[in-house]
Amino acid sequence: xxxxKANSTDKQVPEVLADAQSRLEDIYQRLEVxxxxxxxxxxxxxxxxFSIPVRMDDGSLQVFQGYRVQYDxxxxxxxxxxxxxxxxxxxxxxxxxxxxxxxxAAVDLPYGGGKGGxxxxxxxxxxxxxxxxxxxxMRGVYDFVGPDIDIPAPDVNTNATVMGWMEDEHTLIARRxxxxxxxxxxxxxGGSLGRVESTGKGALQVLNIWAExxxxxxxxxxxxxxxxxxxxxxFARNAEAQGYQVVAVSDSKCTVYSKDGLDVDAVxxxxxDGSLKPVCRGKKEHGEVLERDDLLSLDVDVLVLAALxxxxxxxNVESIKAPVILExxxxxxxxxxxxxxxxxDVTIIPDVIANTGGVIVSYFEWIQNRSxxxxxxxxxxxxxxxxxxxxxxxxxxxxxxxxxxxxTATYMQGIKRITDAMDSRGSQQFFSAQ
Numbered sequence: 001x002x003x004x005k006a007n008s009t010d011k012q013v014p015e016v017l018a019d020a021q022s023r024l025e026d027i028y029q030r031l032e033v034x035x036x037x038x039x040x041x042x043x044x045x046x047x048x049x050f051s052i053p054v055r056m057d058d059g060s061l062q063v064f065q066g067y068r069v070q071y072d073x074x075x076x077x078x079x080x081x082x083x084x085x086x087x088x089x090x091x092x093x094x095x096x097x098x099x100x101x102x103x104x105a106a107v108d109l110p111y112g113g114g115k116g117g118x119x120x121x122x123x124x125x126x127x128x129x130x131x132x133x134x135x136x137x138m139r140g141v142y143d144f145v146g147p148d149i150d151i152p153a154p155d156v157n158t159n160a161t162v163m164g165w166m167e168d169e170h171t172l173i174a175r176r177x178x179x180x181x182x183x184x185x186x187x188x189x190g191g192s193l194g195r196v197e198s199t200g201k202g203a204l205q206v207l208n209i210w211a212e213x214x215x216x217x218x219x220x221x222x223x224x225x226x227x228x229x230x231x232x233x234x235f236a237r238n239a240e241a242q243g244y245q246v247v248a249v250s251d252s253k254c255t256v257y258s259k260d261g262l263d264v265d266a267v268x269x270x271x272x273d274g275s276l277k278p279v280c281r282g283k284k285e286h287g288e289v290l291e292r293d294d295l296l297s298l299d300v301d302v303l304v305l306a307a308l309x310x311x312x313x314x315x316n317v318e319s320i321k322a323p324v325i326l327e328x329x330x331x332x333x334x335x336x337x338x339x340x341x342x343x344x345d346v347t348i349i350p351d352v353i354a355n356t357g358g359v360i361v362s363y364f365e366w367i368q369n370r371s372x373x374x375x376x377x378x379x380x381x382x383x384x385x386x387x388x389x390x391x392x393x394x395x396x397x398x399x400x401x402x403x404x405x406x407x408t409a410t411y412m413q414g415i416k417r418i419t420d421a422m423d424s425r426g427s428q429q430f431f432s433a434q
Contacts (some may be wrong), residue, residue, distance in 0.1 A: 017095045036427045037419035052136035068116035071097035081155025088117035089153045106414035107302035107391040137167040147180035154184040182371035183362035192365035194380035199234030200234030202357015208421040222300040227307030237264045260285025305332035327351035350407035
């Protein structure tokens with residue numbers, strides 16, 4: 001990014017955002033991005049920070065910190081998820097909203113980038129406490145969200161139920177129905193069919209496109225999946241169905257591994273007992289239980305990162321053996337780690353194209369909410385696959401043409417659309433040429 005200061009009151013860019021933006025200087029030069037656009041992309045459009053007092057089940061009061069960032073709204077209303085996690089802070093949410101801006105533009109959605117969150121441990125909350133927290137979050141952001149302003153969605157540790165509570169709270173405050181204010185809702189409350197599995201299925205489709213171009217057959221590829229939440233699970237079960245050998249998955253507690261391949265649904269079912277069990281595919285015996293982070297160093301063909309950002313970093317990157325990394329989480333490979341992996345010729349299929357299935361179906365849900373015309377699951381899947389195919393093919397072609405990484409090509413595609421929109425409203429070059 002440009003080192004030029006916008007004014008003397010500029011604050012230092014937070015480290016996590018600086019890491020996200022550090023990938024941009026080469027892209028700016030390749031695209032000849034105007035100084036105006038560089039400055040506008042250096043800082044978020046809006047940061048909202050607020051307190052959420054929640055009456056706990058035991059009668060005590062606990063105050064949680066809530067955040068919402070709208071990074072850029074040049075191409076349309078902000079779009080991005082809400083996460084409940086102990087590590088949520090303003091810097092993390094800002095970086096995630098920046099990635100959302102790039103992602104939405106990369107697949108040509110009429111959105112800007114947004115992201116929100118609450119600093120909390122949702123696993124320690126009862127369902128009633130979680131509902132109070134969710135409704136309190138909506139009260140905190142009510143003035144800054146809406147179908148034409150900012151459209152939240154689920155993210156880490158939130159789901160359709162949480163979105164339903166938030167949409168209902170918005171309805172109570174507004175005294176009118178605006179289902180398009182939030183996506184990822186339950187189907188009965190205006191949610192779209194196909195939304196729950198969309199992120200995992202979309203990531204698999206992008207992996208399939210890579211495999212086609214690399215002339216690789218799924219049945220010959222072994223896969224390890226870090227993060228066995230919603231996106232990781234749906235990716236793994238669909239990958240297994242298409243012939244990939246899913247040999248390992250991990251959650252926040254452990255890794256389960258079998259060289260013969262895991263029975264993904266059986267492993268997922270084992271979570272109901274509190275911990276993953278290594279149930280092998282087509283066999284009665286079990287595989288192995290390993291330490292949680294052992295998954296990263298397994299000798300597999302494809303390492304899938306579906307947990308949190310910076311999962312692969314400068315401290316553990318040397319242990320990576322997989323020649324291909326598929327990013328389903330947002331920002332799971334730090335920029336320093338990516339430099340090391342590039343020197344090892346590791347192919348990274350980046351988050352900004354790999355995990356777009358979720359936001360694409362969210363876009364379709366928004367359209368359905370606004371039109372009142374609801375689609376079948378087949379229609380949703382067909383339209384999602386078509387958009388991913390078109391945009392991913394464009395990125396692969398650009399990467400080959402420019403001889404750059406897939407991440408650089410994706411950023412180029414997204415940044416060009418954003419900066420073209422910015423410059424269409426006038427730039428220094430335009431105004432100084434009067």
